[in-house]
Amino acid sequence: MIRDQSLSSKLLDIVVHAVMIVVLIATIYPVLYVLSASLSSPTAFNMGKVSLFPVDFTLKAYLLIWEAQTVPHSFLNSVIYTTLGTAISMLLTTSLAYALSRKKLTLRRFYMVFILITMFFNGGMISNFLLVKNLGMYDTIWAIVLPTAVSTYYLIIMRSYFQAVPEELNESAYLDGANDLVIFFRITLPLSMAALVTIGLFYAVNYWNAWFSSLLYLKDTDKYPLQMVLRSIIIRSELLMQSIKAGEVSANEMASTDITSIKYATLFVSIGPMMILYPFIQKYFVKGVMIGSLKG
Numbered sequence: 001m002i003r004d005q006s007l008s009s010k011l012l013d014i015v016v017h018a019v020m021i022v023v024l025i026a027t028i029y030p031v032l033y034v035l036s037a038s039l040s041s042p043t044a045f046n047m048g049k050v051s052l053f054p055v056d057f058t059l060k061a062y063l064l065i066w067e068a069q070t071v072p073h074s075f076l077n078s079v080i081y082t083t084l085g086t087a088i089s090m091l092l093t094t095s096l097a098y099a100l101s102r103k104k105l106t107l108r109r110f111y112m113v114f115i116l117i118t119m120f121f122n123g124g125m126i127s128n129f130l131l132v133k134n135l136g137m138y139d140t141i142w143a144i145v146l147p148t149a150v151s152t153y154y155l156i157i158m159r160s161y162f163q164a165v166p167e168e169l170n171e172s173a174y175l176d177g178a179n180d181l182v183i184f185f186r187i188t189l190p191l192s193m194a195a196l197v198t199i200g201l202f203y204a205v206n207y208w209n210a211w212f213s214s215l216l217y218l219k220d221t222d223k224y225p226l227q228m229v230l231r232s233i234i235i236r237s238e239l240l241m242q243s244i245k246a247g248e249v250s251a252n253e254m255a256s257t258d259i260t261s262i263k264y265a266t267l268f269v270s271i272g273p274m275m276i277l278y279p280f281i282q283k284y285f286v287k288g289v290m291i292g293s294l295k296g
Helices: 007-039 042-046 060-068 070-101 108-117 125-134 152-163 167-175 180-191 193-209 212-217 226-245 251-256 259-288
Strands: none
Touching: 007 060, 007 259, 042 259, 060 070, 060 259, 070 108, 070 152, 070 180, 070 193, 070 226, 070 259, 108 152, 125 212, 152 193, 167 180, 180 193, 193 259, 212 226, 226 259
């Protein structure tokens, strides 16, 4: 391959690398800061000594959240919600997308228009709450995973990807006696692995980070996901700061409290699983993330 050695090309390379370094620092620094804050003593953090590396290294915050069992229990809830929700979402999204990608489907255009309407209009929060309650799903796991099971945007992406699968493969399978179910599972899905992994990751991240649906539909605190527990800790931390400003709590008491360290420890625990998961699916994600721009 011939490399462009012109001055303009070298300057462009320098600018591109400089921008990427800035983006890399802006991405990594918050994660390192959260980790350092969770491993530092509350006194050191509240005195502003923590920046990039832990000060007065301690695992007390992690030991406290483990002993309290609230965070581990909510972590397990989040894993269950994310796993079950992603599985249901992928099953429904791929099935519907495959059906809509088949030209022989009767009223295919009508179904597509009907689905597209949901991108712009919905019944609103109160209607959704009443629907969930009347269906008997209130305060159950199904209130978390079913109302948001299908994303219209992801459905359109999957449909476009399925449409790009050569029709000749389907016709050959039909001649060999295969039906649509066999073609779907043995031809279409294996050829769409990049799209499946990418959309699956998006669904998983959405379920993992979701907290508002839990606030609306869950009454039992034992069923709260990790993000709801993190929200409660953040609220307690903000209330403590307001108490200091109001003079109800002294700055020395604030410096010795563990609430800030616990907040950052819980935050790091919440972002850890996705950080661990991404490297294993990177080869699919890099290809699949371009689906929307390459498939029409």
